[in-house]
Every structure is written in C-alpha cells, then in structure tokens.
Amino acid sequence: MSRWSAALVLAASCAGCGETREEPPGTMEVERLVRDFLAEPGTWEAVRARPDAAPRVEVVCPSHSAQVDGVDMPALVVPPPGEVRLALGAAAKSGSDAVRLVTRAGVDQLAFGKLTEKLPAARFAFEVRAGERVLAREVIELVRGKHRSNRWVDLGGPRGVDVTGLGEVSLCTEALLPDGSPLALPFEVRAGFGALRLVRGVPSPRTRSSPEHPNVILVLMDTLRADHLSTYGYARPTSPRLTELAERGTLFEACYSTASWTWPATASILTGLTTIEHGLVGERSSFLFEESDTLAEALQLAGFTTAAWSGNPIVGPRRNFDQGFESFLSAEAGDFRKTAAFFEEVRAFLRRERGTRFFLYLHLADPHTPHDPLPEADELFARDVPADFRAKCDAFWRATGRGPRPRGEQSAIGDFAPADVKDWATRLYDASVRSGDHWLGEILDELGALGLDDETIVAFTGDHGEELLERGFLGHGHSLKQELVRVPLVIAGPGVPEGKRHTGLFSERLLAPLLARLAGVDFGDGAEAMRMLAQPERGEEFVLFTTTRGSWKGRENVRLVGLTDGKWKLDLALDGAPESDATDGTSDGGAELELYHLESDPLEREDLSASRPDEVARLREILLERMDTLAKKRIGTDVPAGEATKEMLEHLGYGGDDEPDDER
Numbered sequence: 001m002s003r004w005s006a007a008l009v010l011a012a013s014c015a016g017c018g019e020t021r022e023e024p025p026g027t028m029e030v031e032r033l034v035r036d037f038l039a040e041p042g043t044w045e046a047v048r049a050r051p052d053a054a055p056r057v058e059v060v061c062p063s064h065s066a067q068v069d070g071v072d073m074p075a076l077v078v079p080p081p082g083e084v085r086l087a088l089g090a091a092a093k094s095g096s097d098a099v100r101l102v103t104r105a106g107v108d109q110l111a112f113g114k115l116t117e118k119l120p121a122a123r124f125a126f127e128v129r130a131g132e133r134v135l136a137r138e139v140i141e142l143v144r145g146k147h148r149s150n151r152w153v154d155l156g157g158p159r160g161v162d163v164t165g166l167g168e169v170s171l172c173t174e175a176l177l178p179d180g181s182p183l184a185l186p187f188e189v190r191a192g193f194g195a196l197r198l199v200r201g202v203p204s205p206r207t208r209s210s211p212e213h214p215n216v217i218l219v220l221m222d223t224l225r226a227d228h229l230s231t232y233g234y235a236r237p238t239s240p241r242l243t244e245l246a247e248r249g250t251l252f253e254a255c256y257s258t259a260s261w262t263w264p265a266t267a268s269i270l271t272g273l274t275t276i277e278h279g280l281v282g283e284r285s286s287f288l289f290e291e292s293d294t295l296a297e298a299l300q301l302a303g304f305t306t307a308a309w310s311g312n313p314i315v316g317p318r319r320n321f322d323q324g325f326e327s328f329l330s331a332e333a334g335d336f337r338k339t340a341a342f343f344e345e346v347r348a349f350l351r352r353e354r355g356t357r358f359f360l361y362l363h364l365a366d367p368h369t370p371h372d373p374l375p376e377a378d379e380l381f382a383r384d385v386p387a388d389f390r391a392k393c394d395a396f397w398r399a400t401g402r403g404p405r406p407r408g409e410q411s412a413i414g415d416f417a418p419a420d421v422k423d424w425a426t427r428l429y430d431a432s433v434r435s436g437d438h439w440l441g442e443i444l445d446e447l448g449a450l451g452l453d454d455e456t457i458v459a460f461t462g463d464h465g466e467e468l469l470e471r472g473f474l475g476h477g478h479s480l481k482q483e484l485v486r487v488p489l490v491i492a493g494p495g496v497p498e499g500k501r502h503t504g505l506f507s508e509r510l511l512a513p514l515l516a517r518l519a520g521v522d523f524g525d526g527a528e529a530m531r532m533l534a535q536p537e538r539g540e541e542f543v544l545f546t547t548t549r550g551s552w553k554g555r556e557n558v559r560l561v562g563l564t565d566g567k568w569k570l571d572l573a574l575d576g577a578p579e580s581d582a583t584d585g586t587s588d589g590g591a592e593l594e595l596y597h598l599e600s601d602p603l604e605r606e607d608l609s610a611s612r613p614d615e616v617a618r619l620r621e622i623l624l625e626r627m628d629t630l631a632k633k634r635i636g637t638d639v640p641a642g643e644a645t646k647e648m649l650e651h652l653g654y655g656g657d658d659e660p661d662d663e664r
Contacts, residue, residue: 035198053079053188060192075192080173102160108190115144123176207303209357224462241441249492260484261477265463272512272524276630295512296324311365366436370394373431381431457493478551480562504539570619
C-alpha cells in the first residue's frame, strides 16, 4: 500500500541510524487495500455534474515544479460544481475494522490558463461528506502566475478520512471567488481526487531475523546486460564482488526480463506478474494499481520492516512503486542518482535494523546514462576515453538510442570514428558496471561486519540490458534482442544451494515469489519457483517479454512481443493496431516477425522465419494464446501519464512520440 509520507518516514527512520536497535521490534500498522475506486468500475456514480464535463478517471498534474508535491497522478476528476457518490462496501459499513478513505485534492495546472486580468484568482473547494455532515474539507487557491506553487493537498491529513461504519460518502467540488462566494465557471476545470482508495489498518508485529527467519535484500542494477559481467564469462573484470556472491549461492544462466526497459520490467520484478497482467507498460498505462500485490506487501504482513532506495526517478512513489514499503526514497527530482549519493543512508539502515527482520530493495542506476563511474573503475576501463567524447556522450546516447534514423547513423558524434565510438561507449559502460559491483561489495561487507551473512538472503539482478551499437543503436527499449532481455540473476543465503549454476529458463516474474518462499512467505508462484531452484536444469517451458517502444524496419514506437523456449526465439511486431488490441491476444494486427535459433546464433544475426515456417507457426500460436490468457488477468485500466511525467521522461532520454504508442 502506498505511503505518500514516505520521505518523512524515512527521515524518522534514519534518526540515530548508527546505533544498533536493542529494544523489542514492536508493532507496525500495515495498510491493506479494501477498494481502489480508480480501478474498479461501478464503485462510484455521478450525482451532480456540469453538462459539458462529466466526472471521469484521468491524470491530474498540479505543477511541474520538483520543489512542490505537484506530480501527475491518476484521479477521479469532478469538474466543479460536481458531486460523486462512493460505495464503500460491507467492510466499512460493518464497523468491525477501522477503515479510512485516503485521497488528495488537486487542481490541474491547465486551469491557470483560464485565469485572466478580470479573474486573476479563484478558489476550489473539495469536500468528503456523509449526508449533510462534512468529514473533510480543503480549499485550494489558484493565483495567476503562481502555477509552480500549486500542489496536492491530503484530505483529512496523510492518514485520510475515518469512514468506519459508513456505507457511502460523497465527494464534492465547488468553485469560489477569493472572498468565498460561489463562482459560476463558463469552462471546465480539472479538479480531482488523486489516488482515491479505501484502506484499513492491520496491526502487525515486527519480527526478529535469524537463519530460520532470514532478511531479504534485493539489489537491482538498472541497465545491466548479463554478457558484460565477468561472473558470466566477460573478459574484463567487471564484477568480482558478484562472483563472490555467486560462489556461495546460485547463478541463473538463462534469466530473462519481462521487458526491455525499466517501468514494466521493474513492476514485474516487484509483483510477480507479466507486463500484460500488471499493465504498467508506457505513457498510456503508467501507474501500478493498488490491486497489484507486491513482494513488499507480502513480507510486511509477515513482520518485515521494509525500505527502498531508487536511483532511477521513474521508479518511485509517484508511479505507486512504494506499495508495501514503510519508506521509499527515489530520485524524484528528475535526474538519476548514482549509488554514492545515498549509500551511507543504506548502510545506516542496515546498522539500525540489525536483528529486526527487514526487506531492503535497492534500485541502483550506476550503469545507466549519464555515465559517471567511480575513479578507480574509470581508471581501470575508461582511462583512454577522450574528454571531448565524454562531454558529448550523454547527448549522443540519447540521439542514437531513439528516433527514426538509418541504423548506424551517428550524426551526434561529430568527427569521431564509429569504431572508436563503440569502443569508448563500451568502456564507459563497463566502468559504470564495475562501479555498481563495488556498491554490491559494500553491502556484502556491511552484512559480514554486522554478522548478518547467515541470516540474510541476497538477490542480485538487472531490469534489462543495454545495446552498445551491436545493431547501430545505443540504449534500450527499442528491441527484444538478447542484449536487452537476458539479465543476470544471482541469489545466495539461507535455503539457497551453494556454488550452483541454474541452466533452465527463468523469467524475472518468478523472482518475487521465489524470494518470498525462501523467506517462508506464500506469494504468487513461489512453489514452482522453489522447485526450479532445487533442480538446476528445471525451468519454464517458455518465457515472454515485451516493449511498446520498438524500432522495427525503419518504424518507431512499434509494439513488440517475444517468446523463447531456450532454443528458438520469436519476435512479433504488432504495428498499427490500437494498444488494447496488442494485448488481448485475439489478433496479431497484420504482425511481422523474426525467428532466431539461439543455440547456433546467440547474437541473433540470421532471421530464419522464411526457411522455418513450422517453428514460426508453433511459437506464434503459443505466443498469441499466452497473450490472450494473460490479458484476461489484466489488473486495472489504462491510466495515461500526465504532462509532468512526459516532461521527465523526455529529460531523461526516455521520451518519444505519444502517437500512436507510448512509453519508455
């Protein structure tokens, strides 16, 4: 369950972080979702509405400013004057548990464009009512020219509004003049109730860690391809500390991401769902719904203290990745944070929580552009990379990674020779990978110093890989080739076979269920994942991966889906069909495809689709059937990204055309 006050919780948790906790762990209140009004049709109805603007679920963005809490988020938009009735259900009406309505009031920044010299300011009232009784009220004032300070306001405070014993409540909006008198607006204003949900608090005792009841640490290294790790046979010594971890645990040789870019892949890792099931796949579907149970929620209910640090700004509370975390600190200002910027906070957390059972999620962005490797790693691999190339490298990475252009065109690199560019880009990437490995080593060293080695499960993986001009591109998200979807996975700790190499196919959708089961908690397909761990050759029959940002035969923003059985791999391009058609599995929309024999052609150089129609037909049928089955399990509905997220994605190099597709 999302904790919108995560930063405050984190600050409190770090007070006195250098001290070992000696007092009993105590209890915590775990929020459990009762109803997500934005995802569940039929849970609300319009009572009063403007004739030109009916209530609806839409994204509201109060401000672009990183200095205020004005990010875009899904909301129930009720243009004033308006009223919507919410059905709270039996859980609230019975009164057996304390139930709260949690939501935020916000006015979209587009409303500032409606203000004029004659109407330089306006106020907007938001109320939660039970009959004639006002349970909560907030008034937001917009003043012409001051859009940067516009923000979300918690209705009833951060914990929400107590609605225990009520069967229904109403949400009301009204426009007012600055003096408080009613204002009849001749135009619509998107006033919304953000992240609208019903929750109940469940007391849960914190527990002690031990070898029988281990902690869990999940380290995800952003943009990390398996074949650039010395642990996986790469010539340069990029990952000596990961090799140490593998020697006392299990290395997965054939682990695949569910997507070739961060949003959908990370959502799968944390939920145990495929991209088609959780639906967070791009700008048109950009929010992890509350109905998606997460590994953090499952472990929190079992008494784990949960915390996360993310160096990637698109993985954080604003997209609802913080479900189940007491604290989730991410790079929300719109720029990547390398691990050095927050590692001491992580170290302090480990020292403070020693003895208390914890789940720690670390999303490290060291291999992601812009590259800024540690000095020792830079000296080891990238010493000869010229300064003028370094200065242009990030812009070149973005320009070469996206946009319609002939493959291999390098207009952004001036007079640099293509061979030099590939070498230098690879060296910088390898130095950044080695930097990330350093921080993994720091975590392992800290666990050893605290005596937690024998009571902590450590899992290390990547969300996706990175193309390094093998096919004329840099970056990720644009294809489903091996360098983008094959990722590392190493797990060590109590219950994990030591010094083993797992050779069967393994999808990252199984990682959260596996970690939960190792911790003694049921979650998703944990039993099947444990059977795979115990039998090194046992794996999935097929794994599936997707992207909606594909580059395909000169076209951009093409929806791609792929399937492999370990021997053969099929890539299917779903081009020109609406996004909903691309995930319902009922039609391939005139798709194009490629077929590769991975055993003889691991780099996917020779398309065999014309010469092996039998394999094409077999894999295509399996792929479409799986898409259809998964689409029936889809959680929630599409919630598009708002202007703030689109602007941030563009700034980070994740931007792209919003028509006809979305994401990155």
